[in-house]
Amino acid sequence: MYEMKMALSEPDIAPGAPIAALPAPALLVDRAKMDANVARMRDKLAGAGMVFRPHVKTAKAPDAIRLLFDGGTGPVTVSTLKEARLFAEAGFADILYAVGIVPARLDAVLALADSGVAMRIILDEPETAAAVAARIPAGQANLRVLAEVDCDGHRSGADPEGEALLRIGEVLAARGLFAGVMTHAGGSYQCVGAEAIAGHAERERAGLARAGERLRAAGLPCPVLSMGSTPTALFARSLAGMTELRAGVYMFQDLVMAGIGVCAPQDIALSVLCSVIGHRPSAGQIVVDAGWMALSRDRGTAAQAVDQGYGLLCGEDGAVLDDMIVVGANQEHGLVGMRDGSPVDPARFPIGARLRVLPNHACATGAQHDRYVVLDHAGCVAAVWPRFSGW
């Protein structure tokens, strides 16, 4: 795992070091907040009798995902073959590759299946099902296929009421390859408040249940019904008929989730440490060394009721500085101002003063970094988790 060794070989962060000794920019994980987020999902699912299959695309770090399984491994969802390969190397042996398969990628998937990993892939067109079925060798018990179902017009998936879904099931079941159905309620990210999210979760559940019902009525097996997104997983009132739940961002949370009421800004476990590098008294702003390279270009809160700019500021200790946001970003420069345009007092923030920025979108901000610096309850370095990227 060459990517894993890379970040660890950097010698500049010592276990136990106080936050004041860390280089900036750096991607921080507040372990206490992450633990609380993980416990919240665990409580939600306790006794539901479902498989929980966290999505690793947010963290892209086996060290983070092991915490969801009490230090061990378990079933996971991935968005790239590289995630599949690196998590398989890290001992995760049950993997759902949840982006529509391209037949050209089947050899790589089969290599993982041949190595003993239970691989699940998805597709949403009968033609792809036929192409895939023709290329999976008989007797390859480690590779099964789910039909992706569209529950909310968000992106991909076959219509739960359509003929294509049944054709997919038939083509795959004829070869013993069909494992069931999955959906992702991406539209839930536009719902605001528990009531709206719960309604969307029911739409997701009902759509998937209907797909399973039609397949079974056609005499096809449908053992797996897999749904999930952080909002719908946390707010669903019923999971009846579902066998599996997926979620990714819940372990860190972010400002987009806070903006729709899934969490509070204080629950966000991920932040970017930065330094003050300048002042713009004419604009009432200060300049920090977290630009879009450290924060990402994600502006997911722009369309929400509270626009957080490129992120919400905290002190170096993590205390949220309400209404102070990154109003503009160049590559290595972040312009920090008050949300209402009133001036920031430059005397509070001399050159070299340190701050943190909470991310709009944990997946996007994480992707700008190759490691997490994990802080313990005292704000000292508990661990460094390497993070990979690429495909």
Next chain:
Amino acid sequence: MYEMKMALSEPDIAPGAPIAALPAPALLVDRAKMDANVARMRDKLAGAGMVFRPHVKTAKAPDAIRLLFDGGTGPVTVSTLKEARLFAEAGFADILYAVGIVPARLDAVLALADSGVAMRIILDEPETAAAVAARIPAGQANLRVLAEVDCDGHRSGADPEGEALLRIGEVLAARGLFAGVMTHAGGSYQCVGAEAIAGHAERERAGLARAGERLRAAGLPCPVLSMGSTPTALFARSLAGMTELRAGVYMFQDLVMAGIGVCAPQDIALSVLCSVIGHRPSAGQIVVDAGWMALSRDRGTAAQAVDQGYGLLCGEDGAVLDDMIVVGANQEHGLVGMRDGSPVDPARFPIGARLRVLPNHACATGAQHDRYVVLDHAGCVAAVWPRFSGW
């Protein structure tokens, strides 16, 4: 250079391979287009008698920057200490670190200077100048300081007409550390057309010249006057009084540059190879496996006359498909539609068909990848250039 070795260790791309054999997503460099972009800047500067100091923050790849120096090395501009370290390791021995210095970073800068690299740093406040001057050992000839000047209210820098500029010069010159002035006309990215950009370039030049004039009138030395941005470097009518020019994105170009008339979309040397993974007939769209993870979240063309979404589509051969853009992006899904909302013909783009996406912002899209796959004139792999990230 551990980062450099990483991408090279991936075995999946063979020199001479045709584009059809490449994995996707992949970041491609069209070498013929890059060569033309490099030649254009060289022609512009021929006979100007100035130091050209390209900014490496766009490419972050020594293999790319060597092409600007006929295969050798030369003076460069960096935006992070990591760029400074890795370019120094690659033999680049004259480095301007063009983000306002934080005193906490001086030890790292001094280590580079001690190793024999001519380091230049920048700052824009007298207090920082005093803090820096106090920490640079007497006799350290490899570290000099430039005052950053604000020519257009874009971001950082001292007022060329202000007292702070003179105080900075005095504090540094008293210790023999003052090397001159620099500015970055970031506001030029909002100018449209040759006339407007040339006007902004003159504002940049005049502001910097004025700063130099005032410093010299105060009896201070000002050997370096360094200006630059891709638009102003290419369109300036006069560089009188300037000693140095900087530019970064010009070597690749991008859609933001095309949108202000700096280049045409056909000149853009950088693109993201992707595959069709789905169809959305109800929306008249197709789905590709280049989402924001491969393209970045940059929407720099959103405020321009022609909004290119998350990027403009080309065929696998690089021919621009006018008006076909990435209209939406999830992490690993790009939604492709026509700019006017008319439907894309799904029959033209079966599952597995391959396309390329031209980037809004070369720096941001590049940052999502850890290597460039360089294509020769025949569209086959000429080289793989590792690309690093981080600080």
